[in-house]
Amino acid sequence: MKKITIILSIILAFQTADIKAQATDSEVVNFTAILASVLNLNVTSGQNQTATFDTPDLYNLGIDAVGTSTVTMESTANWTLEINAADFSDGAAAIIPIDNLGVWCEATGAHTIGTEVTCAYTSLGTAMGVTNTDQMLIDNGTGNGGDASDNAFNLNWTMGTMNGSMNTASMFDQLSDGTIANLGTFTTTVNLTLTALP
Amino acid sequence: MIKITTFDAMVNYSKQLLSLAIIFAGLVATAQKIDMETRVEARLESVLILNIDPNAKIEFGIKEINDNLYQITKDPDDVNFSIESTGSWNLSISATKPYFSGINDTSQKIPIDFIGYYIENKGTNWDNGLFSNIANKSKDTLLPLRTEETMILINGRRNNIGGAKNNSFVLRWKFIYEDELTKMKEFSNFKIKDDYYVGGFYITLSESFTPYK
Numbered sequence: 001m002k003k004i005t006i007i008l009s010i011i012l013a014f015q016t017a018d019i020k021a022q023a024t025d026s027e028v029v030n031f032t033a034i035l036a037s038v039l040n041l042n043v044t045s046g047q048n049q050t051a052t053f054d055t056p057d058l059y060n061l062g063i064d065a066v067g068t069s070t071v072t073m074e075s076t077a078n079w080t081l082e083i084n085a086a087d088f089s090d091g092a093a094a095i096i097p098i099d100n101l102g103v104w105c106e107a108t109g110a111h112t113i114g115t116e117v118t119c120a121y122t123s124l125g126t127a128m129g130v131t132n133t134d135q136m137l138i139d140n141g142t143g144n145g146g147d148a149s150d151n152a153f154n155l156n157w158t159m160g161t162m163n164g165s166m167n168t169a170s171m172f173d174q175l176s177d178g179t180i181a182n183l184g185t186f187t188t189t190v191n192l193t194l195t196a197l198p
Numbered sequence: 199m200i201k202i203t204t205f206d207a208m209v210n211y212s213k214q215l216l217s218l219a220i221i222f223a224g225l226v227a228t229a230q231k232i233d234m235e236t237r238v239e240a241r242l243e244s245v246l247i248l249n250i251d252p253n254a255k256i257e258f259g260i261k262e263i264n265d266n267l268y269q270i271t272k273d274p275d276d277v278n279f280s281i282e283s284t285g286s287w288n289l290s291i292s293a294t295k296p297y298f299s300g301i302n303d304t305s306q307k308i309p310i311d312f313i314g315y316y317i318e319n320k321g322t323n324w325d326n327g328l329f330s331n332i333a334n335k336s337k338d339t340l341l342p343l344r345t346e347e348t349m350i351l352i353n354g355r356r357n358n359i360g361g362a363k364n365n366s367f368v369l370r371w372k373f374i375y376e377d378e379l380t381k382m383k384e385f386s387n388f389k390i391k392d393d394y395y396v397g398g399f400y401i402t403l404s405e406s407f408t409p410y411k
Contacts, residue, residue: 041232049236054243056282060361069236088240096240159240171242175284176323176359183242183284190236 040074041081041194042148051159059172062100062160064124069155072109072148077196079145081138084193085130088186096186097179102127102158102166105138109152116144117151127158129166130190140197155192246287248403249362250279256298256313256343256371259394272394274313274371279401280321280362286353286406291315291369293345294398301394308388308395311342314374317350321366323358325351331358340372343399353406369401 046069053059073079083103088096104121107113113122118139121128128135137155144151160171167174174180259272281287293310300306316336323331333352335341341348351358351367358365 037230039230039232041234043234043236047236048239050239050241052241052243054241054245056245056247056361059245059282059284060363066238071234085238088238096242100240101238155236157238170361172282172284172359172361172364175242176357176364180242183244186240186242188238190238192234192236194232194234196230 035076037196038074038076039079039194039196040072040148041192042072042074043069043192044072045070046155049157051157053160053171056172058160059175060170062158062162062171064158064161066157066159068157070108071153071155071192073144073151073194074147075145075151075194075196077145077198078140078143079151079197080136080140080195082134082193082195083128083130083137083190084132084134085188085190086132088188090182090184090186094181094184094186097167097174098188099129099131099165099167100160100171100174101130101188101190102161102163103130103137104128104156104158104164106154106156107152108154109146109148110150111144111146113138113141115141116146117141121164124156124158124161125163127156127161127164127166129164134193137192242284245282245284246403246405247282248279248289248401249282250277250401254399256397256399257301257394258298258313258371258373260390261392262390268390270373276371277369279367279369281358281365281367281403282361283359283365283403283405286357286359286408287351288349288353288404288406289351290347290349290402290404291343292347292400292402293343294400296345298395298397300391301396303391303393306391306393306395308390310345310397312374313397314340314342314372316340316370316372318368318370319366320368321360321362321364323360323364324354324356328352328354329356330354331356331364340374342374343397347400347402353408358406 046067049067051063051066085098087098104127105119111117113119118141162168254277256274258274261269261271263269296310297307319325325332325334327333331354333354335350
């Protein structure tokens with residue numbers, strides 16, 4: 001009986017040892033963090049602007065403040081913002097040269113003009129006359145990648161004011177010399193192009 | 199003990215290749231552009247404005263020094279005016295009444311054509327006739343004031359659209375008798391009493407419908 005007891009104890013001990021050996025195992029979980037590029041341009045307000053000329057002063061001196069478009073950029077890379085537009089059209093043959101439309105920038109986010117970004121048009125007096133081909137409006141400075149709180153700007157529109165690189169003739173003069181053939185409602189679409197720098 | 203078979207190694211290698219491909223695709227995608235549009239509308243509305251002192255009038259003073267010898271004690275004031283217009287225009291002048299009335303003695307009257315006028319151009323729009331910006335009928339000519347509307351400035355072929363710097367004028371009054379001897383004789387027959395005399399005039403600005411512009 002004693003022998004039987006010893007044998008059973010040995011068998012039981014081996015079984016227990018075997019179970020403990022199988023409890024240690026390991027597996028590997030692989031994580032891959034993908035940092036894909038992000039590039040977003042948002043016009044958060046002022047997507048439609050209207051300039052109404054209805055007094056002699058406006059025809060002579062233009063409209064200083066047509067309105068403001070607010071834009072934000074979200075980018076993992078540095079970026080540039082370019083601008084162009086076709087001439088204003090009345091839907092028929094008459095046009096208003098697009099350089100009668102001017103724009104100038106204000107930074108409202110953490111990135112400021114002169115440091116993270118550059119812009120040569122920062123006041124009404126230095127407004128950029130919009131052209132049919134792309135012009136650099138906001139360029140990279142010391143590094144302008146960031147989110148919307150970093151890259152927030154006001155684009156201030158002006159028309160017929162003859163400032164900066166805008167058309168140097170008044171709206172009156174352009175009506176008189178036939179550049180603008182008639183009165184009426186003219187429209188254009190301004191294109192803003194955000195490009196990520198490599 | 200874990201054994202890694204050849205098959206497991208190939209699976210792991212494939213997974214790593216896939217990860218690299220995804221990361222590479224992400225890097226390549228950085229050279230991208232985004233366009234946004236803003237619509238701008240310009241409304242050019244019609245403007246036709248005459249800038250003139252609303253109290254402008256013709257006032258002059260006369261004093262008899264001797265028989266048939268009069269002295270002008272006050273000349274009528276010149277009238278500056280300008281026109282601002284997005285379209286071509288015409289301008290006419292007429293007297294409000296057929297006579298000037300004495301200020302102190304309203305029963306005293308002098309016929310309105312006692313005074314003549316001409317318009318001097320001070321703006322950049324030329325007034326050299328119908329082939330220029332404006333045809334000025336009073337250019338080099340003294341026109342008698344009348345109650346009938348007389349068109350003085352007429353839109354020319356080059357059109358007279360513009361603001362005040364383009365369309366700026368001075369209306370100058372002149373006594374007709376100074377130029378016409380017959381009027382001088384007529385003048386002496388009036389037996390004008392010493393007084394200041396006043397008369398009114400209309401300036402009418404209208405849109406031109408000539409085909410020039």
